[in-house]
Amino acid sequence: xxxxxxxxxxxxxxxxxxxxxxxxxxxxxxxxxxxxxxxxxxxxxxxxxxxxxxxxxxxxxxxxxxxxxxxxxxxxxxxxxxxxxxxxxxxxxxxxxxxxxxxxxxxxxxxxxxxxxxxxxxxxxxxxxxxxxxxxxxxxxxxxxxxxxxxxxxxxxxxxxxxxxxxxxxxxxxxxxxxxxxxxxxxxxxxxxxxxxxxxxxxxxxxxxxxxxxxxxxxxxxxxxxxxxxxxxxxxxxxxxxxxxxxxxxxxxxxxxxxxxxxxxxxxxxxxxxxxxxxxxxxxxxxxxxxxxxxxxxxxxxxxxxxxxxxxxxxxxxxxxxxxxxxxxxxxxxxxxxxxxxxxxxxxxxxxxxxxxxxxxxxxxxxxxxxxxxxxxxxxxxxxxxxxxxxxxxxxxxxxxx
DNA sequence: AGTCCACAGGAAGGGCAGGCGA
DNA sequence: TCGCCTGCCCTTCCTGTGGACT
Numbered sequence: 001x002x003x004x005x006x007x008x009x010x011x012x013x014x015x016x017x018x019x020x021x022x023x024x025x026x027x028x029x030x031x032x033x034x035x036x037x038x039x040x041x042x043x044x045x046x047x048x049x050x051x052x053x054x055x056x057x058x059x060x061x062x063x064x065x066x067x068x069x070x071x072x073x074x075x076x077x078x079x080x081x082x083x084x085x086x087x088x089x090x091x092x093x094x095x096x097x098x099x100x101x102x103x104x105x106x107x108x109x110x111x112x113x114x115x116x117x118x119x120x121x122x123x124x125x126x127x128x129x130x131x132x133x134x135x136x137x138x139x140x141x142x143x144x145x146x147x148x149x150x151x152x153x154x155x156x157x158x159x160x161x162x163x164x165x166x167x168x169x170x171x172x173x174x175x176x177x178x179x180x181x182x183x184x185x186x187x188x189x190x191x192x193x194x195x196x197x198x199x200x201x202x203x204x205x206x207x208x209x210x211x212x213x214x215x216x217x218x219x220x221x222x223x224x225x226x227x228x229x230x231x232x233x234x235x236x237x238x239x240x241x242x243x244x245x246x247x248x249x250x251x252x253x254x255x256x257x258x259x260x261x262x263x264x265x266x267x268x269x270x271x272x273x274x275x276x277x278x279x280x281x282x283x284x285x286x287x288x289x290x291x292x293x294x295x296x297x298x299x300x301x302x303x304x305x306x307x308x309x310x311x312x313x314x315x316x317x318x319x320x321x322x323x324x325x326x327x328x329x330x331x332x333x334x335x336x337x338x339x340x341x342x343x344x345x346x347x348x349x350x351x352x353x354x355x356x357x358x359x360x361x362x363x364x365x366x367x368x369x370x371x372x373x374x375x376x377x378x379x380x381x382x383x384x385x386x387x388x389x390x391x392x393x394x395x396x397x398x399x400x401x402x
Numbered sequence: 403a404g405t406c407c408a409c410a411g412g413a414a415g416g417g418c419a420g421g422c423g424a
Numbered sequence: 425t426c427g428c429c430t431g432c433c434c435t436t437c438c439t440g441t442g443g444a445c446t
Contacts, residue, residue, distance in 0.1 A: 346436085
């Protein structure tokens with residue numbers, strides 16, 4: 001076989017026609033002008049926010065729906081249009097979008113308030129100031145000019161679960177302290193039940209208007225993918241059945257359009273690499289790869305102790321079909337730590353780490369009662385058996401375990 | 403019906419790192 | 425340099441709990 005040099009490879013790559021016309025159309029950051037099947041929601045949000053253009057405070061909005069139902073996309077779309085019109089007519093309007101899931105940016109009360117102040121050009125240190133002082137800075141900078149401020153807090157449930165609903169109480173009450181400006185809040189949550197955990201005073205002020213985004217069904221997903229396909233792919237570079245397959249996969253996962261689009265993109269990339277037209281087989285391959293990538297990414301980002309706990313769980317469950325219990329895991333974890341000269345956490349802390357691994361979807365942990373033999377968590381792996389071994393080896397290597 | 407197990411999970415607080423202003 | 429602040433990770437102490445066992 002004649003070996004190909006890297007130069008030849010690049011040359012051939014450049015000459016080869018691509019399947020993609022505009023791969024950006026299949027990314028998360030892509031914000032299409034037309035969002036299919038969300039006209040009702042767009043109109044409703046636009047109606048609620050419209051008073052801002054006449055310098056009247058719009059109602060606060062609380063939006064919820066499962067991931068990939070278009071919440072963020074719709075809100076950003078409405079804001080984009082508001083910005084366009086307020087810019088052209090010189091209307092004093094400030095629109096701020098914050099994703100509360102972004103670590104070290106907007107995941108604590110201090111950081112959110114500091115980040116909003118920064119949006120107004122105020123330089124606030126990352127830490128070091130008392131929270132009420134940050135609020136004062138925030139009040140003064142917001143109230144500096146007569147304007148309507150619309151603050152979008154995306155994934156608000158993550159923020160509230162982490163640091164309580166005090167921040168929402170303070171933000172929804174802020175208008176009492178402002179003389180020139182007014183502030184409205186749009187809260188977006190993936191967790192439909194999140195609002196039930198809020199204090200009543202916060203619940204009533206945040207939820208002046210509530211909008212629910214229902215999951216897309218397979219047909220709607222197909223249309224969304226059609227729209228993106230036209231923008232992203234060159235003509236006749238994919239089998240039309242691919243769209244149906246991506247839609248079907250995503251419909252199984254509570255109608256997640258984000259997932260459908262990612263699947264479409266990865267399948268396209270795999271087909272391009274294989275020098276073939278995008279056909280159904282690449283969707284299956286993409287589905288497997290996406291799952292593997294997410295799991296590995298999660299594992300790699302775990303802290304040292306969480307990795308140790310996860311490794312203990314994998315090892316305890318090796319070669320058995322029955323689930324493990326907290327006590328066993330703790331015993332195994334102790335053993336591993338002692339053997340490797342690592343710090344050992346208490347069982348209380350381990351219990352929290354198990355809960356976190358469960359939240360990440362790496363394990364299934366269910367609280368059960370064994371009657372006379374106590375109450376514990378029943379723990380099993382949520383990761384595909386094919387990858388467990390691979391992850392285990394990676395962890396052994398990464399943690400330099402003996 | 404009462405006991406008891408093996409935890410779950412809440413509350414409080416310690417210790418440390420990092421940043422600020424005086 | 426010092427005191428004060430936040431965030432984070434962790435421990436200690438405690439109460440609560442479901443259901444098998446007595």
